[in-house]
Amino acid sequence: MFCGQYGNVVDDVEEIEQFFNLRFFPEKLALAQYFCELSYILNLPATKAKEQLNLLLNSVWLLEKEKVSLEFIKAVFELKLISFSGHMPNLVCCKFCCSYEKEDMFFNIYQSFLVCKDCFKKVEQKNGFLKLSKAVLYAMRFIIYKDGKDIFKFKLEKSHLDLLGEVIEKSILSIIEKEPLTLKIYKEFKEEFKV
Numbered sequence: 001m002f003c004g005q006y007g008n009v010v011d012d013v014e015e016i017e018q019f020f021n022l023r024f025f026p027e028k029l030a031l032a033q034y035f036c037e038l039s040y041i042l043n044l045p046a047t048k049a050k051e052q053l054n055l056l057l058n059s060v061w062l063l064e065k066e067k068v069s070l071e072f073i074k075a076v077f078e079l080k081l082i083s084f085s086g087h088m089p090n091l092v093c094c095k096f097c098c099s100y101e102k103e104d105m106f107f108n109i110y111q112s113f114l115v116c117k118d119c120f121k122k123v124e125q126k127n128g129f130l131k132l133s134k135a136v137l138y139a140m141r142f143i144i145y146k147d148g149k150d151i152f153k154f155k156l157e158k159s160h161l162d163l164l165g166e167v168i169e170k171s172i173l174s175i176i177e178k179e180p181l182t183l184k185i186y187k188e189f190k191e192e193f194k195v
């Protein structure tokens with residue numbers, strides 16, 4: 001590999017893992033392709049290349065092994081990747097009063113910050129806010145602040161996982177502004193195969 005005019009250029013590769021079994025599951029193959037496309041679109045800095053590659057490989061490995069659901073892997077991958085890309089959400093506390101946790105916390109998908117329920121009452125422009133469950137907020141903090149394979153080491157009930165997926169996907173689409181073709185294909189397969 002060498003640094004070209006428009007980025008790093010790979011001129012030689014050695015195969016380590018084929019992820020052979022993915023090819024038997026169109027929805028998994030589509031999701032793996034979406035992971036690659038999103039990585040390309042976000043154009044991460046070279047300093048994050050190693051972490052990005054490890055995240056991608058760990059995610060695809062999990063896809064193949066079927067240890068957790070595809071939606072779980074997707075949400076964790078997406079949130080960690082946008083964090084690497086310089087769009088890490090500010091989940092430390094409420095933007096206005098610095099409360100770490102209150103009964104209800106709201107997340108702004110356009111600007112990636114938290115607002116507690118008391119401060120939310122005073123917010124005039126309420127578009128773009130999604131109410132987070134405690135489980136989803138904990139999960140988002142866990143993914144952002146953990147490293148390596150540990151980011152996948154938690155469980156979430158289906159209803160919370162659905163909300164996590166919605167929050168993260170909407171945040172991503174607000175960053176990249178256009179739904180990737182591979183994501184559309186994955187959703188079609190997901191619907192067809194009821195993943």
Ligand SMILES: [Zn+2]
Pocket residue numbers: 094095096097098099115116117118119120
């Ligand atoms: Zn507040």
